[in-house]
Amino acid sequence: MEASDHPTDDFPHTHHVKAIGQNSDLLAAVRQAVAMHAPELPETAFSCRASREGRYLAVTCTLEAQSQAQLEAIYQALRSVDGVILCL
Known part of the structure; x- marks a missing residue:
């Protein structure tokens, strides 16, 4: 399979990044x-959903990813x- 056969390549x-936590x-x-890796994103690019019992919060960010390196940097920043x- 060639790289062009994989749409995510x-x-x-458009990519959805999700972070789940208790904070x-x-x-x-x-x-x-x-914002360190995609400073142009508006506040509307972010959405939140609390867990049923309210212990956890899931934050989803929808962005136009420019490269795999950008996505990796975003995930690294979120893990910290x-x-x-x-x-996710």
């Missing part, structure tokens, strides 16, 4: 981490955010 493309300030921390337990 083609950039730019009550998780949204602000995720915005700050992502205090309170993040999972990145």
Whole structure:
């Protein structure tokens, strides 16, 4: 299979990054981490959903990824955010 057979290898493309954690300030921390690598994102690019019991918060960021390197940098930044337990 050639690289062109994999749509996720083609950039730019829309990508959804999700961070899940317990930190009550998780949204602000995720915005700050992502902004280092995608500073042009509006606040509307981020959405939150609390778990059923409210213990966890999932923050989803929708962005136009420019490269694999950019995505890797974003995921690395999110893994270093205090309170993040999972990145998808």
